[in-house]
Amino acid sequence: MxxxxxxxxxxxxxxxxxxxxxxxxxxxxxxxxxxxxxxxxxxxxxxxxxxxxxxxxxxxxxxxxxxxxxxxxxxxxxxxxxxxxxxxxxxxxxxxxxxxxxxxxxxxxxxxxxxxxxxxxxxxxxxxxxxxxxxxxxxxxxxxxxxxxxxxxxxxxxxxxxxxxxxxxxxxxxxxxxxxxxxxxxxxxxxxxxxxxxxxxxxxxxxxxxxxxxxxxxxxxxxxxxxxxxxxxxxxxxxxxxxxxxxxxxxxxxxxxxxxxxxxxxxxxxxxxITPKTDLIVLEEDWATLTDPNFYQTQPTHSDWFAITVKDFDRSKHINVRAKLQEIYGTVVELDYENLVQVANAPANAANLSELSPDNIVDQFFKSITGKDLSHDQKELVDNIFVDLGKED
Amino acid sequence: MxxxxxxxxxxxxxxxxxxxxxxxxxxxxxxxxxxxxxxxxxxxxxxxxxxxxxxxxxxxxxxxxxxxxxxxxxxxxxxxxxxxxxxxxxxxxxxxxxxxxxxxxxxxxxxxxxxxxxxxxxxxxxxxxxxxxxxxxxxxxxxxxxxxxxxxxxxxxxxxxxxxxxxxxxxxxxxxxxxxxxxxxxxxxxxxxxxxxxxxxxxxxxxxxxxxxxxxxxxxxxxxxxxxxxxxxxxxxxxxxxxxxxxxxxxxxxxxxxxxxxxxxxxxxxxxxITPKTDLIVLEEDWATLTDPNFYQTQPTHSDWFAITVKDFDRSKHINVRAKLQEIYGTVVELDYENLVQVANAPANAANLSELSPDNIVDQFFKSITGKDLSHDQKELVDNIFVDLGKED
Missing domain, CATH: 3.60.21.10 (Metallo-dependent phosphatases)
Known part of the structure; x- marks a missing residue:
């Protein structure tokens, strides 16, 4: 049998x-x-x-x-x-x-x-x-x-x-x-x-x-x-x-x-x-390499799926990262960052998160992602949300 | 065939x-x-x-x-x-x-x-x-x-x-x-x-x-x-x-x-x-009849399901209506009222509902069910809810 x-x-x-x-x-x-x-x-x-x-x-x-x-x-x-x-x-x-x-x-x-x-x-x-x-x-x-x-x-x-x-x-x-x-x-x-x-x-x-x-x-x-x-x-x-x-x-x-x-x-x-129809390709490169035709032209772009980790990435220098990568590679099912270049005042690690107030965490997160501070209006909005959430208790 | x-x-x-x-x-x-x-x-x-x-x-x-x-x-x-x-x-x-x-x-x-x-x-x-x-x-x-x-x-x-x-x-x-x-x-x-x-x-x-x-x-x-x-x-x-x-x-x-x-x-x-296992019995009687042993002892209580309409019912005189009827009849799957005795100021029919404000409707409904007016605090609560609901638009 x-x-x-x-x-x-x-x-x-x-x-x-x-x-x-x-x-x-x-x-x-x-x-x-x-x-x-x-x-x-x-x-x-x-x-x-x-x-x-x-x-x-x-x-x-x-x-x-x-x-x-x-x-x-x-x-x-x-x-x-x-x-x-x-x-x-x-x-x-x-x-x-x-x-x-x-x-x-x-x-x-x-x-x-x-x-x-x-x-x-x-x-x-x-x-x-x-x-x-x-x-x-x-x-x-x-x-x-x-x-x-x-x-x-x-x-x-x-x-x-x-x-x-x-x-x-x-x-x-x-x-x-x-x-x-x-x-x-x-x-x-x-x-x-x-x-x-x-x-x-x-x-x-x-x-x-x-x-x-x-x-x-x-x-x-x-x-x-x-x-x-x-x-x-x-x-x-x-x-x-x-x-x-x-x-x-x-x-x-x-x-x-x-x-x-x-x-x-x-x-x-x-x-x-079993040979996959659409393979799942994992790329871990820096932004310059990922967007370099000499690199991406060797990849099976627009036929397979990509999971991309951008290394040493400085967010303040690029926007619409996903859109740009999709344009080059086709379907990007996962996008991640390694060793993200931190902006000043961003928390060095997660250890001190527990010591921050909720609105401070949002503030820091925003800064680490965009490199900018929250505007006055944005701060007020965040404040109000946390006050409202507190009421629910 | x-x-x-x-x-x-x-x-x-x-x-x-x-x-x-x-x-x-x-x-x-x-x-x-x-x-x-x-x-x-x-x-x-x-x-x-x-x-x-x-x-x-x-x-x-x-x-x-x-x-x-x-x-x-x-x-x-x-x-x-x-x-x-x-x-x-x-x-x-x-x-x-x-x-x-x-x-x-x-x-x-x-x-x-x-x-x-x-x-x-x-x-x-x-x-x-x-x-x-x-x-x-x-x-x-x-x-x-x-x-x-x-x-x-x-x-x-x-x-x-x-x-x-x-x-x-x-x-x-x-x-x-x-x-x-x-x-x-x-x-x-x-x-x-x-x-x-x-x-x-x-x-x-x-x-x-x-x-x-x-x-x-x-x-x-x-x-x-x-x-x-x-x-x-x-x-x-x-x-x-x-x-x-x-x-x-x-x-x-x-x-x-x-x-x-x-x-x-x-x-x-x-x-x-096909004979139902549990029949669905419809009763439409006044409260005195429904709670009269001479009446309910002739009913298949506690074996069948009951849909009960209480006629000419005065809510101000009885509470826990469903509990009492369930005690007598067993499973009451539907409870309704016919010709409910209205309390003073209750709207005579639904026709004028469209002319009432939302908080007025709640007020009237509460009165028709309990026979009492909303308290000051209750009125305020209802008011606030409708104000909040209005904001959502």
């Missing part, structure tokens, strides 16, 4: 207000082509299918079409779970009909205890859940009240869940888990994550790869880069597209999917890259 | 804040039992399946379960269209999977031109649309620009749509239309509607039954009572539950579904009643 592992589609997501839908559609078409070329037996989507619990109509229509292409047009089975971004109950609609064509979707903890059985594989699909969901589930299972109350962390909850799953193992088959969590290589080894919900995990709250060691393979979602995979057999596929500038900054970290082959004695994983 | 005709489920609707979900579930179970007892060949849902374009999670879960019971458990075909309350594109999700078990759902105008063919019946499913949808459709069909612009009313749009449908008629079969609109018996005969979106229809904007005369039968949704049916073969099933007090006031207008039999030479319609 050969499966394509993907996750974190986040259909409907935007990047600083720019829709990623076209990007996501294009990545999907490549993903489907890979599935067909590799003649896989199914596609695993390990959670965060949508970006939000109540996705936009456009997102709903887009996902519906993608799933149809996989499952109805190309007759490929789907093994999908809900992630923390999905509205589990809402996503659930219609799944009993979808099951008929081997489109399997799990959105509830209790569903993890009924594996899908293939000839040589047991597929356990464990959707995202939190300790409270585990409490409710184990209470319903008749667990002792005190034991239920002792479920505090996701690590404790997972321990119970996995032990119950291990009881269901058929020793004659390989065991695959599909899930959606942040998992560290080990308890004392922290990993940096690019999922936007957590920037670091570690300590007692963290799940660790050894908790999953009885599985032959674990396909994870939640962290958006495959380089966060705890080990060879507990893996993140990463998202099919880049969602933010932080991800774009990581060089040589192309997006894609994993092709996992369970047929031999050894389970093998092969990464297949 | 025998079909059950229902419409306007409005799953997720509330009545003055009270959820109707339990009521709707219970009515559904009766509906399904009728379908089984009558051995129908399918269930028609003529639009407004949900109450809102973005239904609550509870509504989504409830509808999903109902549709599963019909189509997957009891293997009954479903013929459903979207109404004006449904979010057509959102409702669309998963329908290609549902089609596999004869769950047919149309949400777009263009889908009306592909009938479902049974041995002796052509079923045309025309979802709710507006003149703008018709313009877009006919533009795509290559209609002359000027002709497209001439589509102003739903009546004009429907004329075009129906003419196109008539071209598709198989003369060897009967022709059924399922749709969701307000349809009058004839152009000069206005009907009173209980759909909340329109209280009366008539004139040029109105669809009339003769426009549909080429169909052997028309199953409609939109108007919530079957008594609004234009004629014997162009019929509203009405909603399965009472949605408001106006409907409850109509005596002998029990809710239910139609069983329509197409097998003989004559198409026959039989109404099957």
């Amino acid at each position: 050969k499966l394509l592992h993907t996750a974190d589609w986040h259909i409907g997501r935007t990047l600083n207000g720019y829709s990623l839908l076209d990007e996501q559609k294009q990545a999907f078409e490549q993903l489907l082509q890979i599935a067909k070329d590799e003649q896989v037996d199914g596609i695993v989507i390990a959670g965060d299918i949508y970006d939000r619990a109540i996705p936009s109509t456009n997102a709903v229509t887009t996902l519906d079409k993608m799933l149809q292409e996989i499952n109805l047009d190309d007759k490929l089975p789907i093994y999908a779970i809900s992630g923390n971004h999905d509205g589990a109950k809402r996503l659930n609609f219609g799944r009993q009909w979808m099951k008929q064509t081997d489109f399997h979707l799990n959105t509830l903890l209790q569903e993890a205890f009924t594996p899908i059985e293939t000839e040589d594989l047991q597929i356990f699909m464990l959707p995202f859940f939190d300790p409270m969901d585990a409490r409710v589930y184990y209470q319903q299972q008749g667990m002792d009240e005190d034991d239920v109350k002792n479920i505090h962390t996701i690590s404790q909850a997972m321990e119970l869940v996995l032990n119950d799953i291990y009881q269901l193992f058929d020793p004659n088959k390989k065991h695959l888990l599909i899930s959606h969590f942040a998992v560290s290589p080990s308890a004392d080894e922290e990993i940096e994550l690019t999922s936007e919900t957590t920037s670091k995990v570690g300590g007692l709250q963290t799940l660790t790869a050894d908790q999953f060691s009885q599985f032959d393979y674990v396909m994870l979602g939640h962290i958006h880069t495959r380089f966060a995979s705890p080990n060879e057999h507990v893996r993140y596929s990463g998202s099919p597209v880049k969602f933010n500038v932080k991800e774009a900054r990581l060089k040589n970290q192309g997006k894609g999917v994993d092709i996992v082959d369970f047929s031999g004695d050894e389970i093998t994983t092969e990464f297949k890259e | 025998k079909l059950l005709h229902t419409a306007d489920w409005h799953i997720g609707r509330t009545l003055n804040g009270y959820s109707l979900l339990d009521e709707q579930k219970q009515a559904f179970e009766q509906l399904l039992q009728i379908a089984k007892d009558e051995q129908v060949d399918g269930i028609v849902i003529a639009g407004d399946i949900y109450d809102r374009a973005i239904p609550s999670t509870n509504a989504v879960t409830t509808l999903d379960k109902m549709l599963q019971e019909i189509n997957l458990d009891d293997k009954l075909p479903i013929y459903a269209i979207s109404g004006n309350h449904d979010g057509a594109k959102r409702l669309n999700f998963g329908r290609q999977w549902m089609k596999q078990t004869d769950f047919h759902l149309n949400t777009l105008l263009q889908e009306a031109f592909t009938p479902i063919e049974t041995e002796d019946l052509q079923i045309f499913m025309l979802p709710f649309f507006d003149p703008m949808d018709a313009r877009v459709y006919y533009q795509q069909q290559g209609m002359d620009e000027d002709d497209v612009k001439n589509i102003h009313t739903i009546s004009q749009a429907m004329e075009l749509v129906l003419n196109d449908i008539y071209q598709l008629f198989d003369p060897n079969k009967k022709h059924l239309l399922i749709s969701h609109f307000a349809v009058s018996p004839s152009a000069d005969e206005e009907i009173e509607l209980t759909s909340e979106t329109t209280s009366k229809v008539g004139g040029l904007q109105t669809l009339t039954a003769d426009q549909f005369s080429q169909f052997d039968y028309v199953m409609l949704g939109h108007i919530h009572t079957r008594f609004a049916s234009p004629n014997e073969h162009v019929r509203y099933s009405g909603s399965p539950v009472k949605f408001n007090v106006k409907e409850a006031r109509l005596k002998n207008q029990g809710k239910g579904v139609d069983i329509v039999d197409f097998s003989g030479d004559e198409i026959t319609t039989e109404f099957k009643e």
Whole structure:
């Protein structure tokens, strides 16, 4: 059996207000082509299918079409779970009909205890859940009240869940888990994550790869880069597209999917890259370089998206920075400054902010951005606003 | 062929804040039992399946379960269209999977031109649309620009749509239309509607039954009572539950579904009643009667819902009216007054309201409700609010 592992589609997501839908559609078409070329037996989507619990109509229509292409047009089975971004109950609609064509979707903890059985594989699909969901589930299972109350962390909850799953193992088959969590290589080894919900995990709250060691393979979602995979057999596929500038900054970290082959004695994983339609280019240069034709003519202007950090910038010398950069580069999805040339009297750092009055902070901010003092009228306006805000209390 | 005709489920609707979900579930179970007892060949849902374009999670879960019971458990075909309350594109999700078990759902105008063919019946499913949808459709069909612009009313749009449908008629079969609109018996005969979106229809904007005369039968949704049916073969099933007090006031207008039999030479319609779980009782009595045990002990208190109008009520004599009535009757979903005893200086009718200043209106209203004048402080507060509101302009 050969499966394509993907996750974190986040259909409907935007990047600083720019829709990623076209990007996501294009990545999907490549993903489907890979599935067909590799003649896989199914596609695993390990959670965060949508970006939000109540996705936009456009997102709903887009996902519906993608799933149809996989499952109805190309007759490929789907093994999908809900992630923390999905509205589990809402996503659930219609799944009993979808099951008929081997489109399997799990959105509830209790569903993890009924594996899908293939000839040589047991597929356990464990959707995202939190300790409270585990409490409710184990209470319903008749667990002792005190034991239920002792479920505090996701690590404790997972321990119970996995032990119950291990009881269901058929020793004659390989065991695959599909899930959606942040998992560290080990308890004392922290990993940096690019999922936007957590920037670091570690300590007692963290799940660790050894908790999953009885599985032959674990396909994870939640962290958006495959380089966060705890080990060879507990893996993140990463998202099919880049969602933010932080991800774009990581060089040589192309997006894609994993092709996992369970047929031999050894389970093998092969990464297949997805080429972005619109790449996200990160530039960190000074103003002179950014506006120099010799520099920008070497850039893929007006086709890709740019995240630009202007270095050593003196605001007093330029206005309409964004407009000028957009004229040169096309779509500038993020604009930032590094080592901004400060004007006199601007606060040297944020440490003394707490000692300033609110109107003083506005005053300083205005000065640091424009290089000018607030006018008399502007000062009065700011004063009045803070007086009014004070009244609200 | 025998079909059950229902419409306007409005799953997720509330009545003055009270959820109707339990009521709707219970009515559904009766509906399904009728379908089984009558051995129908399918269930028609003529639009407004949900109450809102973005239904609550509870509504989504409830509808999903109902549709599963019909189509997957009891293997009954479903013929459903979207109404004006449904979010057509959102409702669309998963329908290609549902089609596999004869769950047919149309949400777009263009889908009306592909009938479902049974041995002796052509079923045309025309979802709710507006003149703008018709313009877009006919533009795509290559209609002359000027002709497209001439589509102003739903009546004009429907004329075009129906003419196109008539071209598709198989003369060897009967022709059924399922749709969701307000349809009058004839152009000069206005009907009173209980759909909340329109209280009366008539004139040029109105669809009339003769426009549909080429169909052997028309199953409609939109108007919530079957008594609004234009004629014997162009019929509203009405909603399965009472949605408001106006409907409850109509005596002998029990809710239910139609069983329509197409097998003989004559198409026959039989109404099957659905008994409400919680009835909505309308009381219009004076305070002495309402609080008299001899009266209220004859009422189904604490089991049904009450909409109470207190007649000839003198507010100065009683306080906590709602609390007292709830203590006696249980759930009071609506409380109103008729012929309220006015206190001195209260405006005799609403006609002179337009001549009063805003603060005067508040003053009068306060007096009519409490029997007291506004205090000096209260008057000042009201004054200040209106001064502030004036500033906003």
